[in-house]
Amino acid sequence: MANVIQVCDKCRHIRLKTAVAKLRKRVPDADIRIGCKNYCGPCAKYPFVFINGRYVRGETEDEVIEKALQYVK
Secondary structure, eight states, rough: OEEEEEEEOSSSSHHHHHHHHHHHHHHHTTTTSOOSSSSSHHHHSSSEEEEETTTOOOOOHHHHHHHTTTTTT
């Protein structure tokens, strides 16, 4: 089963280009979906991703990616 990772393209705390590259490198089989997640409250405060249906946030882009990796199938 493929991993589904969703990244908001409106989030001000994640550089989309670098975050997606890091995710693709760490989880090459992932289905990475980019677009607004309608999570504007948390999105305005923290970097976050959805991975396999779980909301994961961190203080930095690298921290959220590291935290998300524990949910990789």
